[in-house]
Amino acid sequence: MYLGTTPSVTCNNSSRNEFSLIPKKNPLVEFVEKLPAGRSSLCYCSLLCGIIRGALEMVHLAADVTFLQNRLKGDSVTEIGMTFLKMLDEEKDRRKK
Template sequence: MSRPAHGRPGYHKISKDLFVLTYGALVAQLCKDYEKDEDVNKYLDEMGYGIGTRLVEDFLARSCVRRCHSYSEIANIIAQVAFKMYLGITPNVTCNNLSRNEFSLILDKNPLVEFVEELPAGRPSLCYCNLLCGIIRGALEMVHLAADVTFLQDRLKGDSVTEIGIKFLKKLDEKKYRQKK
């Protein structure tokens, strides 16, 4: 009996590298298509949002995580389970306020920039990995949480770390998202 393709050793490494290279080509094309960095950033966020709304179902099925009871638990699940599962890294989580609704994910390594040395020339406001913010925001919305997700620091822009900020805004009305039977 043969093993399925996903069971081969190295499969995740190959698919991650392919994704990173393809992502780089996507950002390069968007930079050609849009003059303003803000337009590229918005497009990447919207694309990520669409991915996140679909990816959350796979995440919940594969991870077997239980219902979280605090924003802190959610931030830790995002870092320790989701990032590990899909990108092979585990960001550090820090809480940024006393209300415990703002968190930072500090990425020691960012797989999306593995083959990128610097931002494209003339693109100082480009948020190269804005796709990640959209993915997180879309996934959180699908589990009924509104959040503002932004890059706070980026090594590609000369910062000492890469930091994604997550500010939980409110719990959304679950009735709005229930399917009618």
């Protein structure tokens, strides 16, 4: 919603704790023309994974968020894989502060 694109969601595992987000449009791609020579391993879009993971932590959900496919790397789609790990204990977080 905040990025101006609505992804489709696919879930292929039976335990329903893993799914993929496939956005129709990746807003970060508009700002990257070509990866620098010798830096083909850079993933500018990893920023999106951090944003999603941080937002989930704010609502007390721990998740592993990674890029599975990336149009900047030549893939046909952009796909973000998410694995739900656990619910964070709100009381423990309050005690740390």
